[in-house]
Amino acid sequence: MKNKFWKILRGIIILSAGYFVFTTLYFGYTDVDEKKGVYSFYWSGLDALFIKNKEFGIHKNKMVTTELEGIDGPYIIGNKTYRIDQQNRLIESNIAPGSTFPVLVNHDDIKSFVVTLNPSHRNQDDNYEMPKKLIAISDIEGNFVGFYSFLKANKIIDKDCNWIFGDGHLVLNGDFVDRGDQVTQVLWLIYKLDQQAEQAGGKVHYILGNHDIMMMHGNVSYADFKYIEAAKQISKKSDWDNAMRFLYSPQSELGRWMRTKNIIERIGPAIFVHAGLNSKHAAEKIDIETFNRIARKYYGSYPSKTYADAKEQLTLNSITSPYWDRRLAMDFKNKTMFFINRIPVKATTQEELNTILAYYEASHIVIGHSVVSDITADYQGKVIKIDIKHGHKMNSGSTKGIMMEGNDIFKIDDKRSIIKL
Numbered sequence: 001m002k003n004k005f006w007k008i009l010r011g012i013i014i015l016s017a018g019y020f021v022f023t024t025l026y027f028g029y030t031d032v033d034e035k036k037g038v039y040s041f042y043w044s045g046l047d048a049l050f051i052k053n054k055e056f057g058i059h060k061n062k063m064v065t066t067e068l069e070g071i072d073g074p075y076i077i078g079n080k081t082y083r084i085d086q087q088n089r090l091i092e093s094n095i096a097p098g099s100t101f102p103v104l105v106n107h108d109d110i111k112s113f114v115v116t117l118n119p120s121h122r123n124q125d126d127n128y129e130m131p132k133k134l135i136a137i138s139d140i141e142g143n144f145v146g147f148y149s150f151l152k153a154n155k156i157i158d159k160d161c162n163w164i165f166g167d168g169h170l171v172l173n174g175d176f177v178d179r180g181d182q183v184t185q186v187l188w189l190i191y192k193l194d195q196q197a198e199q200a201g202g203k204v205h206y207i208l209g210n211h212d213i214m215m216m217h218g219n220v221s222y223a224d225f226k227y228i229e230a231a232k233q234i235s236k237k238s239d240w241d242n243a244m245r246f247l248y249s250p251q252s253e254l255g256r257w258m259r260t261k262n263i264i265e266r267i268g269p270a271i272f273v274h275a276g277l278n279s280k281h282a283a284e285k286i287d288i289e290t291f292n293r294i295a296r297k298y299y300g301s302y303p304s305k306t307y308a309d310a311k312e313q314l315t316l317n318s319i320t321s322p323y324w325d326r327r328l329a330m331d332f333k334n335k336t337m338f339f340i341n342r343i344p345v346k347a348t349t350q351e352e353l354n355t356i357l358a359y360y361e362a363s364h365i366v367i368g369h370s371v372v373s374d375i376t377a378d379y380q381g382k383v384i385k386i387d388i389k390h391g392h393k394m395n396s397g398s399t400k401g402i403m404m405e406g407n408d409i410f411k412i413d414d415k416r417s418i419i420k421l
Contacts, residue, residue, distance in 0.1 A: 030042050142179055146392055149394045149399055161189055
């Protein structure tokens with residue numbers, strides 16, 4: 001029986017190794033230095049002999065080709081605005097404070113919307129009273145159509161992207177950039193609604209997630225190549241990280257505005273944070289104001305050498321940070337990831353969660369970051385998980401968020417369905 005087991009195991013290993021060799025030989029393998037934008041190693045694979053525009057061969061330390069892909073922008077740096085037109089031309093012009101400009105979407109349901117430059121930005125507060133109505137959504141990741149569909153269906157905006165939610169509050173719980181191909185449009189829509197909501201007595205809470213912060217750092221690991229190319233052309237920097245960092249630096253309008261946002265807020269009895277809180281945060285007595293102060297200090301840069309203290313480490317470290325932590329969403333995938341990397345992370349217990357909530361004087365924590373199949377209320381209903389795979393079409397029914405009214409929490413979608421959690 002023992003010999004049979006080892007024979008089966010050996011066969012599995014041989015088959016797996018053979019599969020790896022075959023797929024690498026045929027489909028290729030690349031390793032990219034995403035700071036410099038060069039191939040540390042490139043093997044095209046034999047399939048390049050049959051695929052148009054895929055270069056055949058082996059390369060090392062060769063620049064990765066990035067290209068513009070049609071309409072994008074604007075990017076506003078100082079008094080200059082940069083747009084990419086349909087013909088992939090970068091068009092530069094001047095822009096005055098308070099100017100109004102169009103953002104092109106080029107979708108059947110909406111071709112463009114208008115934005116006005118905000119003359120000033122101030123840091124967001126850490127705590128807010130619970131409004132009569134609050135709607136939250138997370139992890140849009142450059143998916144403008146899904147985002148627009150959800151906001152329009154739930155009467156937050158009209159068809160022209162104007163705020164119609166009155167004194168309601170909209171919480172955007174992190175990761176609205178990366179992966180998608182309409183990141184710029186998503187950011188300008190949030191920027192527009194941020195102003196209009198304030199004027200109407202409402203509020204937009206843009207809670208930054210790990211990807212929003214990565215973008216300010218110049219980490220392009222999940223960015224569409226067209227954004228890297230735009231960053232290179234506008235900044236005139238060839239290194240990918242330096243180029244993207246410039247595009248969202250304090251000199252840029254979007255970068256300056258994003259630096260006023262928080263990584264965590266308490267609204268009424270609920271905590272909104274992208275990834276989560278853990279028992280170490282409460283034990284170290286890191287309050288919400290301290291989290292936001294430390295995070296904001298490093299938007300666009302990493303600590304130069306080491307963390308100044310335990311509070312900085314717990315706020316910024318990729319295992320414990322409120323915009324990275326996975327302890328409240330330890331599914332099989334996350335457990336496996338930590339096990340393989342030998343990182344001693346365990347799921348938060350109910351008792352630990354109760355201690356966390358008691359320290360932060362909250363009844364619920366709302367998180368994104370870790371994808372779930374559907375919006376759920378876990379930990380005896382005290383942790384609301386809202387990161388799902390949103391739809392990319394209008395009224396798909398797959399783009400979902402939550403609505404809070406009084407003590408009730410509802411699951412809502414872009415077909416206007418409402419289900420009590």
